[in-house]
Amino acid sequence: MRSAIEMFPRQEKLSEADGPQYLALRDHIALNIEIGRLLPGSRLPSERQFQSEAGIARGTIRQALSQLEAEGLIYRRDRSGWYVSPPAITYDPMRWAGFMAYVAEQGRVPATTTLEKSIRPATAALADIFRVAPGASLYEIRRRRMIDGRSVLVERITVDPALAPDLLSHSLDGSLTDILKSEYGVTVARNRVDMRPCALVRDAAEALGVHSGTPGLLVVRTSFDASGRVVEYDQEYWRHDAIRVHVDLTVREETIPPK
Amino acid sequence: MRSAIEMFPRQEKLSEADGPQYLALRDHIALNIEIGRLLPGSRLPSERQFQSEAGIARGTIRQALSQLEAEGLIYRRDRSGWYVSPPAITYDPMRWAGFMAYVAEQGRVPATTTLEKSIRPATAALADIFRVAPGASLYEIRRRRMIDGRSVLVERITVDPALAPDLLSHSLDGSLTDILKSEYGVTVARNRVDMRPCALVRDAAEALGVHSGTPGLLVVRTSFDASGRVVEYDQEYWRHDAIRVHVDLTVREETIPPK
DNA sequence: GAGTGGTCTAGACCACCTT
DNA sequence: AGGTGGTCTAGACCACTCA
Numbered sequence: 001m002r003s004a005i006e007m008f009p010r011q012e013k014l015s016e017a018d019g020p021q022y023l024a025l026r027d028h029i030a031l032n033i034e035i036g037r038l039l040p041g042s043r044l045p046s047e048r049q050f051q052s053e054a055g056i057a058r059g060t061i062r063q064a065l066s067q068l069e070a071e072g073l074i075y076r077r078d079r080s081g082w083y084v085s086p087p088a089i090t091y092d093p094m095r096w097a098g099f100m101a102y103v104a105e106q107g108r109v110p111a112t113t114t115l116e117k118s119i120r121p122a123t124a125a126l127a128d129i130f131r132v133a134p135g136a137s138l139y140e141i142r143r144r145r146m147i148d149g150r151s152v153l154v155e156r157i158t159v160d161p162a163l164a165p166d167l168l169s170h171s172l173d174g175s176l177t178d179i180l181k182s183e184y185g186v187t188v189a190r191n192r193v194d195m196r197p198c199a200l201v202r203d204a205a206e207a208l209g210v211h212s213g214t215p216g217l218l219v220v221r222t223s224f225d226a227s228g229r230v231v232e233y234d235q236e237y238w239r240h241d242a243i244r245v246h247v248d249l250t251v252r253e254e255t256i257p258p259k
Numbered sequence: 260m261r262s263a264i265e266m267f268p269r270q271e272k273l274s275e276a277d278g279p280q281y282l283a284l285r286d287h288i289a290l291n292i293e294i295g296r297l298l299p300g301s302r303l304p305s306e307r308q309f310q311s312e313a314g315i316a317r318g319t320i321r322q323a324l325s326q327l328e329a330e331g332l333i334y335r336r337d338r339s340g341w342y343v344s345p346p347a348i349t350y351d352p353m354r355w356a357g358f359m360a361y362v363a364e365q366g367r368v369p370a371t372t373t374l375e376k377s378i379r380p381a382t383a384a385l386a387d388i389f390r391v392a393p394g395a396s397l398y399e400i401r402r403r404r405m406i407d408g409r410s411v412l413v414e415r416i417t418v419d420p421a422l423a424p425d426l427l428s429h430s431l432d433g434s435l436t437d438i439l440k441s442e443y444g445v446t447v448a449r450n451r452v453d454m455r456p457c458a459l460v461r462d463a464a465e466a467l468g469v470h471s472g473t474p475g476l477l478v479v480r481t482s483f484d485a486s487g488r489v490v491e492y493d494q495e496y497w498r499h500d501a502i503r504v505h506v507d508l509t510v511r512e513e514t515i516p517p518k
Numbered sequence: 519g520a521g522t523g524g525t526c527t528a529g530a531c532c533a534c535c536t537t
Numbered sequence: 538a539g540g541t542g543g544t545c546t547a548g549a550c551c552a553c554t555c556a
Contacts, residue, residue, distance in 0.1 A: 057546045067472040071458040079553045193506045197499035199330040213326040215474045240456035247452045338534045
């Protein structure tokens with residue numbers, strides 16, 4: 001059996017210069033990706049193929065693959081194989097026009113699946129954000145979003161029913177911002193965005209079909225209308241290799257720090 | 260020998276309910292951190308202590324620890340041990356007043372080490388950014404910055420000598436923005452910030468004293484003055500557990516997409 | 519049903535940090 | 538000098554995917 005992509009043509013050797021073996025293998029695979037011998041979306045040889053071709057223990061192979069995954073160069077599909085990562089999408093919280101429009105604008109194919117719509121009592125944290133009483137009813141929407149057929153984020157959106165009564169009866173597979181605008185006349189005047197690297201675990205990992213512990217990016221977006229009411233509170237868990245954030249802004253003069 | 264922090268008091272067992280062992284151990288350690296039995300900065304028991312106390316193979320222990328590292332809950336000091344991560348610092352590109360001021364404002368102790376100052380010929384990419392001829396001389400500064408004694412980022416700053424002649428003769432261990440302002444009258448009117456999750460490898464990993472492949476966040480900041488000239492081009496490699504990004508902005512109306 | 523990655527074991531030797 | 542994490546081996550069995 002011969003791999004579709006020949007990773008070690010003509011008994012090509014890994015450089016033995018210095019450093020650990022797994023980094024040498026990492027470099028070898030990374031090079032193959034850079035020069036285009038391995039294209040985005042294509043599958044790498046199996047771990048056991050590497051094992052026999054490179055003569056390295058499987059644990060070491062997996063170390064190299066995990067390193068490449070951490071760098072965002074490759075990703076895994078559970079019990080299927082390792083694949084070269086497609087390019088990341090650029091996310092601009094300032095020009096945010098909705099995921100669907102955004103992804104399409106960059107020449108990719110977006111898709112959305114609504115995982116769950118529910119009414120939930122406000123937790124203490126959410127009550128504080130929405131300025132409602134703890135335990136008050138809030139809409140909660142969980143969605144998964146895809147680019148070119150690959151799941152790239154899961155999100156949990158919270159909306160105050162007072163602003164958008166009967167919201168859950170609409171189809172939420174498109175742009176929520178559009179629905180809020182066209183159906184309820186609610187527009188976003190201000191966005192507060194928090195971002196931090198995280199790991200995708202448990203629910204998020206399961207929904208994205210990724211290995212628990214895969215690195216990710218958590219983007220929390222709080223949208224306000226012109227009168228300062230919270231329109232939407234959105235927690236997005238992104239695959240780390242699928243997103244780049246771009247912000248272009250004029251510098252605000254240092255004033256009294258807000259509290 | 261008894262560990263300073265008793266992780267398994269009274270023969271406490273790991274939950275055997277379901278899922279892999281390494282996640283059970285992860286949960287166990289995470290719980291100890293949450294309830295404050297393990298405080299930020301404190302050292303975890305050694306891998307071999309876990310091995311004997313929990314009766315699990317060392318490879319499995321390391322899997323649990325790596326997971327916690329990916330989540331940002333713990334970090335390692337090379338060949339010294341595993342430690343509980345301190346809280347992250349909040350970074351606001353809009354209110355950027357310099358790392359030193361910023362960190363101090365959040366009650367932490369900042370420090371900066373200049374690793375290298377040099378004059379380098381502009382690469383094609385840099386020439387394009389600064390609108391100079393390829394090969395033209397540019398200042399390059401490499402610095403490492405610390406919070407409470409822990410290295411959290413390394414950066415590579417590029418400045419056009421035309422805007423700040425003789426810049427390298429100044430001490431660069433403080434705020435570069437301050438120097439540009441007070442010594443050269445250059446102020447920043449606009450910032451372009453790009454962020455993406457990455458892995459810390461090679462130089463960056465070495466400078467931060469982290470394991471190659473540790474997750475990180477790359478922040479690229481391009482600063483412009485009022486006339487649109489590039490003042491500073493800064494690539495910052497952050498430890499992923501040390502930073503949160505916060506942006507608060509008014510939504511820009513959709514206009515012609517810039518190209 | 520064959521092949522894949524996911525998990526786990528029980529060792530080993532090394533480079534380096536710490537005291 | 539002793540202990541630590543870093544690397545690596547050579548197996549094993551399992552759950553799951555895919556054809």
